[in-house]
Amino acid sequence: MRRDSIVALVGRGLVSALETWKAILLFLVLNAVLAAAFLHPLASALHQELAKSPWAERLGAGGADLHTFFTAFTRTRPDVLGDFEKWDEALTGESRERSEPSPSGKAAPLSGFFGTTGLSGSAVAYAALAALLAALFSGGFAGRFGAERDRSSLAAFGADAARFAVPSLLFGALSLAGILAAYRWVYAAPGTLYEPDELRYEWEATGLLLLRLGAFLLVAGYLRLVVTYARAAMGQGVTNPFAAFMSGFGFVLGRPVRTLVMEVFFGFLGVLPLLVWAYFGRVWNGGEIADFALILAGQQLVVLLRIVTRVGHLGAASLYLRRSKESVSPALPMRSPSESSLPRSPEESAAAPAL
């Protein structure tokens, strides 16, 4: 197998990710804490509703009672969930017919996401927080992948995350803005140019919808790729964010198919654990603590594997970038951060001999 074949890069990327296991575990913990905080109002409301209710017994039976409980819960406690209509629309591409038509007959494509009540109201804030964390962590991961050693060192990871915080956040903001713009202009805006009901056949409407979705995903995928390779370049010593971005852009532009295939490969790997859990995972019965611990461990393993996949993509990108540069100028290997004049983390300073 060639060293820069996609399978090899994916495999090496995942191995690189596992080398940063401490940081990945930290990210998992933060993800779990964030999720618990996000879900707390709902968990608390469920407890209020169920702790002293005969519905607790009935929910085990499923069927009509399960459906009745959750529909009644969302109806009688709108303060807890809020309005997820816009999220639903974004995830399914199916818009509910609105009883109050807007002047244009269509809702603005990005309106409705910023609710003020319940979980839907806090969803954007928590998503932004999760993304912010991810952006900060990505700087640390990029730095570690750029380094030849100490990949598991949390201190070195922290130093890298701090060192690359500003460019990481810049890339994050760029990615966010780019993907929102792509959603607005590549997916939503073309939808205003035609009326699905005026097409002769349903398959035409479905085809156009999928085409818009495909175009959006393609643009979003390339945006992610550019940012990923820009981060990888940053980790390998390109400290100027603009130069790193251009480096990433140039790299993806030069290898549009291979980088995209890798993106799809990692995307599939990322979803796989969730699908496996959705079909085979057990549900805690609310009783035995040992069962709970086992199921919780399984759930966290699923999230962990997904995080490893994401980090692995950055690792693979870093490796791919390095290999490409090595093959272009084998006599002048790129200096690793430990060999550069950049400020080093205390752990690196201790480990590396003074230059």
Add this chain to the structure above:
Amino acid sequence: MIRLLAARPAALVVLLAAARLDAGPRVPAVASYTIEAHVTAEHGITGKETVRFTNRTRFSFDDLRLHLYLNAWKNDRSTWLIEQARGAGRNDRGMRAKDASRWGFTEIHRISLEDGTDLTSSLKYVSPDDGNPDDRTLVSVVLPRPVTPGETLVFHVDWEGKFPRAVARTGWKDDYLLGAQWFPKLGVATDQGWNAHQFHAATEFFADFGDYDVTLAVPAANKGHVGGTGVLKDEVDFPGNLVRVHFAAEDVHDFAFTFCPRFEVVRDTFSANGLPNVDIVLLLQPDHRPVRDRYLKAVKAGLAEYGRLYLPYPYPVITVVDPPWGSHTEGMEYPTLFVGGARELAPATAHSPESVTVHEFGHQVFYGMLASNEFEEAHLDEGFNTYATLRTLKSAFGDPSLVVRFFGIPVVFPSVVLPYPEATNERAHRWTQASRSDATDVPSFRQLDGGAVRVNAYNRTGLLLASAERTFGAERWARVMKTYATRWAFKHPTSADFVAVVREVAGDGPANAVAGIWSVAGPVDYAVTSASTRRSRGRSGYEGEGEARALATPKDEAGGWESLAVVQQLGEATWPVEVELRFEGGARVRRPWIPDSRWIRYRITGPKLLAVDVDPDRKCLLDANPLNNGRLTGEAPAASRRWAARLRFWAQNALEFFALLGLAGLS
């Protein structure tokens, strides 16, 4: 046997012409129509009709009231479009576009009596419902002398019209046309005069029975692909690249037709013991071929179940129209013809097109034969039919599963079962909790908005009848429904007529319960507001008198418990529910709700009270908040822990998803 006759239209004509015409009872005709009309390729229509009106009331009519329904789409000042714009339930679907082909109208050029007397100059638009001077959907024509009881008046109308691009109920899309509410049509003659309303966005129709003889000239491309109310008598080529089709229908109160050159004509026959045979004609869109058999199975389920429980279908043929994508005519009913609706990708577990097919077929009973006033009492059709539809669907197809369409592609979640009738009634509960604008017995067209009309007409009445079946007994309730349907067929019953049948068959309690729900806008909501139990204690304080007076100290009495529970009626509407008290050791005590009580307090001494439940068997589906119907005296946190843990995991993945999206992403 199913025969696909798309390629052999001539054979269709022969077969349909041979169909029986005498299956149904004769109903004394009040308004019969002979119509000749030409429908152009541009959806224009010119027609002449002869109307034979027999006054079977005690009222003398000094004018005629004619509906001109297509004027609902004449301009945006019509009552229909005004009501729709303020929330009757649909957006304007492009009506406001500057495209003349999207608008419709009807215009009477001449109206005259049989002796030639021209009445055209006395024609006047009237708006009895809202006084809207711009509404043109109802017209009054003054007669030279009144039509007295028992007298028959024959008059002729020449008119011109145009079908709109369908927004709802009638119109065209591409080469498809559903011609409904298309000709000048009399209101209903009653002992109090005309019952004739303007066309409203959220309500439907009301008409007298009669016979229809309709000849249509339509573009020749549709030859062999035309369907209509009644029986197709013949279909012949006609000069001007047209085809002339002739339909006849008896004992009906409307006439609708449809054509589309793409229709594939599928023919089948329904036969079942004790029920008349019925020819089924399915006009199918070619892209919906995969659901052909499901349409037929659903129609047969309707014919069998409605025939057994309510009324046998008395007409020789039923025509099922499968509309094309985006037609906006889905789910409409006309005598002996109805419009279904199907998607190209239609998982069987979603029960589509089954649900719309059974429902629209069901209107043949409640709208077609009972023919109540849908302007004023829409629930007598839609609500009764909703109840009957869900029963039929459940018995014929079971409960559906959740199907979510992701970008047009349906994904089935087989583990998420959506039970009939509970799963279909969220809209009713939301409305009764939030709006409470109108009681069901407020005339439908006068209710606040489309939401109020739909909830009262469909779900609330559907829930009411399902609750009555569970509360008063399935067998007894079946007798109520059967008696009502058979007694009032072809007689335009009212809500009062139904309540009288309930009283006669089931008694005062059920009748009062039904009438009570219809008369209140608010919800039914019973709740257990407190439930507690503790060990019985001996008396504390002084005991005895004089020298014998001693201070008793409280102490637990072994084995005994004192329990207290309060149940309250929080909603405005009432329903005969039971309260169940469950005790340790498995004992259960049931007590009926005390009529006219807003609350009941139970003090119980004896075994330990575990739980209190109002309506423990969930007979009252009208209860807007079933979650407060029960209370435990102890805590059972397992369920909330379980669900919180489950949801937390999915929240973790949702947050992780933002990294996948790359929103300031990780990779």
